[in-house]
Every structure is written in C-alpha cells, then in structure tokens.
Amino acid sequence: MTIRLKDKVQELTPSEKLVYSFLPRGNMNAVSLEYLANVTHLSTRAIIDIINRLVMLGLPVASSQSNGNDSKSGYYKYSSIDEFESDIHTIEGRLKTTSQKLNAKRTALAIMGDDFFKDDIPVLAGQNTEQLEFKFVYHSKGESNNAIDVRSRINSKDSRISN
Structure with missing residues (x-):
C-alpha cells in the first residue's frame, strides 16, 4: 500500500495545513519561526508543536541552523535526497x-x-x-x-x- 503526500496533507488540521503551506522547498529558502508566527498569526509555541507533529506524521519537513555557507536557519520542506540525508546526519x-x-x-x-x-x-x-x-x-x-x-x-x- 502506497501512501501519497497529498493524502497525508489532507489529514492535517487547518492550522497544520496553514503552517505546512508556508514552508518553502529547500534549505536555501528556509523561513524563521518568527516569520511563520507572523504570517499564520499563531504563537511560536504553536508553530513548534505543529512542526514537530508534521515531522512525526512523516511529512518532508526539516529545520536547519545556518552553517555560514550555503544554508539559512529556519524551517523548510526537503527538496532533494541530499537535504534529507544531511538532516538525518545532523539529527x-x-x-x-x-x-x-x-x-x-x-x-x-x-x-x-x-x-x-x-x-x-x-x-x-x-x-x-x-x-x-x-x-x-x-x-x-x-x-x-x-x-x-x-x-x-x-x-x-x-x-x-x-x-
């Protein structure tokens, strides 16, 4: 049985869908916690809880810290297997x-x-x-x-x- 990403997203609460919709693809485009709180009108605590739930549901969501080279600090959706593997290595x-x-x-x-x-x-x-x-x-x-x-x-x- 194959589970499609669209099916997973449909199961999200309205707040989870909102946060997920503002996550860009790729760590180069990562957005800050404050940005997500501002555009969704949710508290930073709510954003953190939602991000954790999205990850636990198996959605392609990650967080990063700037390494000073080619990435930004914040939240994003994976854009490649390389980003996924880098995130796993960090974890x-x-x-x-x-x-x-x-x-x-x-x-x-x-x-x-x-x-x-x-x-x-x-x-x-x-x-x-x-x-x-x-x-x-x-x-x-x-x-x-x-x-x-x-x-x-x-x-x-x-x-x-x-x-």
Missing part, C-alpha cells in the same frame, strides 16, 4: 551529543550524590576569577571510557559559573 549527531550529556549527568550524580544538588561551591569561596577544568568520565553502551572536558569561568564575586 544523529545531536542524538549522540545528547546521549553523551545524559551519561555525563548520570555519572556526575552517581559520583557526587547529594552534593550534586547544592548551590554553593565552598572550595572556590574567596578565590580570584580563574580558568578551571573539569573532566567527567562516562560509560556508554558499546563504547569504551569517554571523557568530556568542561571549561568554566568562576566569578568569585557571586560564586556562580559563567561563560
């Missing part, structure tokens, strides 16, 4: 990074216990601003030890981590 990269962050957080919690939830860092009280390095080692399924280096500036005035 896989985000998934890997998100998985690494999750593992690092779980490991940090396991190592630090209740200290993980404390607001202050007493060891740093009264110190001048300096560059500190932290290394979290985490274990991931099928991977050997991995390390994430996190470099943070410590502001001695309020003992909060800042970039």
Whole structure:
C-alpha cells in the first residue's frame, strides 16, 4: 500500500495545513519561526508543536541552523535526497551529543550524590576569577571510557559559573 503526500496533507488540521503551506522547498529558502508566527498569526509555541507533529506524521519537513555557507536557519520542506540525508546526519549527531550529556549527568550524580544538588561551591569561596577544568568520565553502551572536558569561568564575586 502506497501512501501519497497529498493524502497525508489532507489529514492535517487547518492550522497544520496553514503552517505546512508556508514552508518553502529547500534549505536555501528556509523561513524563521518568527516569520511563520507572523504570517499564520499563531504563537511560536504553536508553530513548534505543529512542526514537530508534521515531522512525526512523516511529512518532508526539516529545520536547519545556518552553517555560514550555503544554508539559512529556519524551517523548510526537503527538496532533494541530499537535504534529507544531511538532516538525518545532523539529527544523529545531536542524538549522540545528547546521549553523551545524559551519561555525563548520570555519572556526575552517581559520583557526587547529594552534593550534586547544592548551590554553593565552598572550595572556590574567596578565590580570584580563574580558568578551571573539569573532566567527567562516562560509560556508554558499546563504547569504551569517554571523557568530556568542561571549561568554566568562576566569578568569585557571586560564586556562580559563567561563560
């Protein structure tokens, strides 16, 4: 059984059809969230929810971030298999990074216990601003030890981590 794109689009709600109709073909023509909100008179939150639903329904919808070369940041419909494959590659990269962050957080919690939830860092009280390095080692399924280096500036005035 073949499902046609036209059939999928016919099943959309009026708001979903409206958002879908304003999505251009090709990442070079991507439109911003703000643009979609302005032309559809929907909230940005509603647009994000609709875009997610369109993707989950299997429609050829993608989002991109400008890489400074040949693409724009925003939402669009795929115009080629190359765009599709590039989007899949980006999603896989985000998934890997998100998985690494999750593992690092779980490991940090396991190592630090209740200290993980404390607001202050007493060891740093009264110190001048300096560059500190932290290394979290985490274990991931099928991977050997991995390390994430996190470099943070410590502001001695309020003992909060800042970039």
